[in-house]
Amino acid sequence: MTERAPATERVQTALAELDLEATIEELPDSTRTAQDAAQAVGLTVGQIVKSLVFMTDDEPVLVCASGAHRVSTEKLSGLLDGSVRQAKPDEVRSATGFAIGGVPPTGFARPLPTFIDRDLMQYDEVCAAAGTPSSVFRTTPLDLQRMTEGVFADLKDELG
Numbered sequence: 001m002t003e004r005a006p007a008t009e010r011v012q013t014a015l016a017e018l019d020l021e022a023t024i025e026e027l028p029d030s031t032r033t034a035q036d037a038a039q040a041v042g043l044t045v046g047q048i049v050k051s052l053v054f055m056t057d058d059e060p061v062l063v064c065a066s067g068a069h070r071v072s073t074e075k076l077s078g079l080l081d082g083s084v085r086q087a088k089p090d091e092v093r094s095a096t097g098f099a100i101g102g103v104p105p106t107g108f109a110r111p112l113p114t115f116i117d118r119d120l121m122q123y124d125e126v127c128a129a130a131g132t133p134s135s136v137f138r139t140t141p142l143d144l145q146r147m148t149e150g151v152f153a154d155l156k157d158e159l160g
Contacts, residue, residue, distance in 0.1 A: 007098055007107075007131030014107040015137070018147055022137040030101070030133040034067025037136060041127050044068070049120065049128035049144065051103040053087040053095050053112075056080045060087060060095035062112040064105050064128070064144060065155060066119040072157040079115060079153055101133040106147040114150030116141070121152065 004012070008024055015022045031037035034048040048067030053060050054076060061080065065071050077084050089100050096108050105114070105128050120126055120141045128144070130137045145152065 005132050005135070007102065008135045009131075010097070011104045011107040011131045011135075011137070015147070018106075020139065020143055020147060022139050022143075024130045024135055024137045027134045027136065031129070031136060037127060037129075038067065041136060041138070043125070043127055046119065047123045047126050049105060049126050051096075051105045051129060053092045053103070054084045055087050055091060056082050056084045060091065060112055062096075062105070062114040062148065062150070063117070063155060064114065064120070064148060064150060065117040068119070070157040070159075071117070071155050075153070075155050075157075076115065079151075098131055102129045102131050102135065104129050104131050104137075105144060105150075107131065111149065114148040115153045115155060116145055116148065116150040117155045118152045119156055120144065 027040045031040050034045050037048045038045045046066050046068035050065045052063045127136050127138050
């Protein structure tokens with residue numbers, strides 16, 4: 001059996017602590033983009049969960065978005081009552097402990113305020129990164145909400 005990366009082990013531990021039976025899949029190629037992930041696991045791009053970090057002032061916020069579209073920073077700003085911007089790579093790693101391209105929705109040293117794209121609710125199954133660009137796990141939108149304690153919201157950027 002191949003030894004897992006420490007980042008993937010942190011995700012597996014977090015899932016187990018929540019009694020979520022999700023199996024982490026190690027894929028032969030990178031799944032850095034939603035399209036790559038969808039092709040690798042046989043799902044639609046919309047079923048891929050992008051775990052994105054945004055900054056409001058100096059505080060990180062996690063957004064779990066459908067891979068089919070972009071997040072509206074205007075809508076997110078309205079939910080947070082302040083301006084937001086996408087986090088820089090070093091801010092993502094500092095906030096989550098994971099590098100861009102493999103950021104999971106769970107397994108952080110401290111919980112982040114989280115919003116979940118309402119579009120993900122249309123699927124029975126979704127797939128998220130599991131700590132590295134080549135590891136993923138399947139879950140449901142409700143289990144995604146349970147693991148993140150996130151709030152479902154309309155976050156889709158209508159322009160893309």
